[in-house]
Amino acid sequence: MKKKYFIALVVLDLFMTAAAMTIDYLDFVETPFYLWLFVPICSLYPFLLALNYLIYLRRRIFSQILLNFTAVGIVSYGIMAFIFYPLYMYEHGFSWYEFGNIFWVLLYGSQIFVIWKHLRRISWTWYTLILTYFIAKDFLDRFSVTYSYQRYGLLSFDLQNILFAVVLILHVSVVFMIGRFSIYK
Secondary structure, eight states, rough: OOOHHHHHHHHHHHHHHHHHHHHHHHHHHHHHHGGGGSOOOOTHHHHHHHHHHEEEEEHSSSOOHHHHHHHHHHHHHHHHHHHHHHHHHHOOOOOOHHHHHHHHOOOOOOOOHHHGGGGGOHHHHHHHHHHHHHHHHHHHHHSSSHHHHHHTSOHHHHHHHHHHHHHEEEEEEEEHHHHHSSSSO
């Protein structure tokens, strides 16, 4: 039964990746190639979930570094969806597209409940590297061209700063939470 469950999640997550890429591909076209690693969110985390599940199906064990990195992303952005989209709609008015994005992110973010029992604590060196990636992404999303809402000037200056502070706090908190409360191997 577990195998069929993971296969179903792989199919769902690969579908979500492909669907998100139909929108996110413009971000790659409009962003310099050397920043591509910092561009995706909604296409990246379903892909990483599918990759984690495929590794598990093949090896019967998760790659803990990849699983921890994925967990940080899905928890952080899962929470952030309930902050970003309501604030965005407060400034710009209600939008079914933005409202639907909350559920989109919730769909992959809720998979933390699937992977949590499989998370094992990794070296703090790895958590430092994971946190370095997310902090770099936060700064690039706020002060560079990696985030389309920022690039197109869709956020007020105050909202940019609020969202930057919140996501930065979330990333730091989630890394420490996962590092502290995941199972010690």
